[in-house]
Amino acid sequence: MSLNSKAAPVSFRNVTKIYGKDVVAVDDINLEIEAGKLVTLLGPSGCGKTTTLRMIAGLEMASKGSIHIGDRDVTLLPATDRDVSMVFQSYALFPHMTVMENVSYGLGFSGFDKAETKDRAAQGLELVGLRGFGDRLPSELSGGQQQRVAVARALVLEPQVLLFDEPLSNLDAKLRRQVREEIREIQQNLGLTVVYVTHDQEEALAVSDNIVVMRNAGIAQIGTPRQLYDAPADRFVADFIGEANIIPCEITTVHDRTATIQVGDFEHILPARGLDVGTALLAVRPTRLKIGATNGMKMTIAKATYVGSRMEYTLEAAFGQIFAISENVDAPLEIGSQVTVGLDEIGPVLLPTDLAV
Incomplete structure (x- = not known):
């Protein structure tokens, strides 16, 4: 079975996230992410980008406003009902499971039989360039290979939206360039909707269709990499993008x-x-x-x-x-x-x- 994309748009409508009584992590943002595009949330620590990503995933719930994936209002839905997959900074692989078992793990909860699960997992490894690595343990792989396993595990679920939370921060500079190119190539080939969080400006410029620059729990500017680089809206964006x-x-x-x-x-x-x-x-x-x-x-x-x-x-x-x-x-x-x-x-x-x- 081919891994066809079910890419869906994502919409934030006046979304606010408040922790406790008065800690505003995201402040009344409106954001439209087109289906099949890679959009990066970029900004310094504490600006609200990771909280925004986690609200798409359903790992955090919006305090105000609404979040839509495709034509569904998912604001109150738990993470398990949102049809999204997330690739974490830490890879989050099971060390005692083989690569194939790690990639197959989520499929076991999705109603696929053993034959289809194996077929999908093999296709996932093929997509990320790890054919033949299925019997290895994560400890036998390099950092870049482990990250690709995490990507394959997310891809095989055919999510409407694929989320990346600082996926390259544990890799060295040369490997970061290689893996970000691979992520971008997979996203374009499959037409995936990807929301990608990073604090690395060069990484954002390299992989994105559009970049959302965040500051102080809000959105400072949205645009293509070239628009933000050549025509920043203010000093903050000019300083932060390059x-x-x-x-x-x-x-x-x-x-x-x-x-x-x-x-x-x-x-x-x-x-x-x-x-x-x-x-x-x-x-x-x-x-x-x-x-x-x-x-x-x-x-x-x-x-x-x-x-x-x-x-x-x-x-x-x-x-x-x-x-x-x-x-x-x-x-x-x-x-x-x-x-x-x-x-x-x-x-x-x-x-x-x-x-x-």
């Missing part, structure tokens, strides 16, 4: 949705993003700074670090320090030297100062 230099500036004119800004004696033109004349912030990625430009901001090289494929520079300016990256490793700039730093035509974005928290 690295960003935040430079104070003055908007001197706005005409036809285009702003002219000034940083010291340097002027630059870019989209106004709804802002008007006055003080603002400029968010610039380290790769969007042009060291040695003919027109730009006057700065001094404070630190220079060679990291193999590029040079990393800390630059000192009148407004403070910024971080820049240069691929020119053959002619590094000397500490203390004066440079002119310009901006790429695309990339730097204006942010409002009143959201700079």
Whole structure:
């Protein structure tokens, strides 16, 4: 039997989760997750992302609002009735069971006979690249292989929604890249609805169709990886999605949705993003700074670090320090030297100062 997806959308409607009398873990969020998409909940510790995931799973119950999976209101349903599967950070494999027995475990409670259970478990192992590993114990596998067993165990149940809670945090950096690519490939091939929790920005950018950035129990911004990276809504998102230099500036004119800004004696033109004349912030990625430009901001090289494929520079300016990256490793700039730093035509974005928290 093929592992066809029964992917369903997920909807949060004014959902709040309160612990005790006054600890608000999730505060009145609205969220629509399309069927067949991988959506990542991203944010710092304590922002509400794991609580949101656990409310989809039915491991936590919403205090207010409603949660829908497909056309069903599951707000009050127990975890066993929600048709979701969850892959945990700790793998949660039974050490005394073989790989095949671990993958088959959930099927034993789903009414399948022994032949179909074995067939589904074998297909699950095939999907995650572990054919032939069925007789091994978890202790005989690497961390990456154990995580794939956990994924296979969740997949064979053919859930409407597959949940991942920090699934790669126990793996080393190289293995994290490999396993996240495998998870993304499986999700796309099967058309699964996946909700994925991580605090790792690079991981979120690599695997997601959409990212929900959470802050202080609420949603700061939702968008595609590129939308969030290139057009953050505020300073928090700019800082959290990749690295960003935040430079104070003055908007001197706005005409036809285009702003002219000034940083010291340097002027630059870019989209106004709804802002008007006055003080603002400029968010610039380290790769969007042009060291040695003919027109730009006057700065001094404070630190220079060679990291193999590029040079990393800390630059000192009148407004403070910024971080820049240069691929020119053959002619590094000397500490203390004066440079002119310009901006790429695309990339730097204006942010409002009143959201700079």
